[in-house]
């Protein structure tokens with residue numbers, strides 16, 4: 264044989280062996296997200312994010328009937344690969360390997376699961392005007408498991424003495440008190456975020472997510488959450504999950520190894536948002552201001568995500584759908600809704616509603632004027648050019664008015680007239696009933712403090728909230744007159760619910776230790792909410808109101824079958840109620856039953872005492 268042939272043969276062989284030894288090294292895959300999916304979704308497409316050292320040099324291979332790889336994309340960072348799958352409607356639930364190959368060698372392998380959907384999953388019904396939402400801070404409601412308060416892997420350890428620390432509240436704590444929530448008459452719960460926030464400090468609020476697919480271990484496990492939602496459904500409670508597309512926590516794995524430089528908004532030096540959401544639709548806005556609003560960071564610990572990156576947007580949308588399907592959600596509350604790009608958020612709502620047409624989402628559009636809020640609701644009645652597809656918005660203008668309407672002196676433009684004025688602008692909304700109304704939440708002064716800790720004004724405010732239009736939301740503890748002022752720090756408005764911790768001297772769940780005002784308030788709420796729960800005319804009826812005079816505000820909820828008259832004397836003096844003035848609504852009725860006091864009132868000239876609400880079922 265020819266020696267030259269042998270020389271070449273060995274050289275080729277050596278090159279081959281050498282190459283394989285370099286490229287065939289095992290690759291560790293640390294993430295595949297979403298971690299699972301379902302068969303039979305309306306959208307057959309699924310994009311997997313796979314993260315592992317140099318993973319992009321390998322080729323993914325799937326051999327499973329009904330699942331095909333339609334393409335792969337590699338971003339700037341070779342440690343990521345995006346795999347586009349098409350899942351045939353006939354694909355069966357099951358697990359299968361995804362092989363990552365270099366040449367013929369498999370350098371990595373992961374097992375992927377396609378689950379069967381829950382029966383009726385696509386037809387789930389979201390929240391609506393028949394609901395009253397209880398907003399609950401998971402770290403601050405009840406500590407059901409003291410064993411999970413701190414963990415080896417959690418950077419911040421529990422410290423109940425620190426108002427801004429972790430206090431140990433968890434999923435078990437909520438599960439233990441579902442009867443309290445449903446007996447009060449609430450029908451839905453919005454949880455402040457409970458996904459992993461593995462940040463070194465101030466992590467209890469949950470808005471700096473470090474893993475979009477994992478419940479924080481201090482709250483419990485994903486399975487605990489899924490089971491909690493199931494238990495809540497059995498008690499007639501809907502579940503609304505808090506989601507955040509605008510930012511993540513700086514300890515998220517992306518941040519130390521960005522998929523691409525445009526994954527987040529970056530500046531030469533730290534740049535905060537100007538928090539001026541009005542700039543988005545401002546016809547005179549400078550590019551600088553609008554960009555600063557959308558691209559600036561919320562905080563140094565919260566990098567601002569760029570939803571204009573199509574892979575990131577797809578990741579976030581799939582994450583929403585994953586939690587709806589996995590946990591069995593009824594609604595989503597979207598944090599900082601105007602801060603991401605409007606087109607991206609419109610795409611999110613469109614895709615979620617395509618999968619779940621009757622699902623409900625509410626956006627936190629924290630702006631002061633009805634025109635600014637209305638612009639973000641589906642229907643585009645404001646003709647901004649944006650169709651957001653977003654079914655619900657929060658009524659922040661009404662929230663602002665709760666600070667004054669029931670506590671300041673009644674005047675031409677002060678007091679209850681503020682509420683009237685807000686409602687007169689409902690022509691701005693495409694769907695004025697699809698608004699979540701609230702008197703307080705986790706970001707501002709507690710209602711009872713705003714009302715000067717006056718129990719009568721509290722009753723007026725709550726009677727109004729529960730009978731005017733919209734979906735009312737109550738902040739946990741408001742029902743037992745919890746106090747707190749934002750200027751004392753957020754810890755003051757997010758205090759522990761009394762009775763949620765072993766050894767608490769006051770237990771609001773059993774009412775042990777509550778003072779008489781608190782007991783009266785909680786009984787008032789219980790009666791009002793349970794009445795509202797079955798009162799269809801409050802859910803779907805029309806609203807007609809009369810201009811408040813001297814602080815007396817009278818309005819009606821009515822339909823073809825039923826009529827409720829609400830009389831609120833918000834003033835400091837007794838006012839005479841004259842039924843003749845309200846004749847267009849009360850003619851033909853002789854009396855009303857006041858559901859707040861259980862008494863019957865004949866519709867004659869009545870004296871309404873100061874600071875008194877009446878909710879009358881007309882007969």
Ligand code: CA
Pocket residue numbers: 406407408409410411412431432433481
């Ligand atoms: Ca705990």
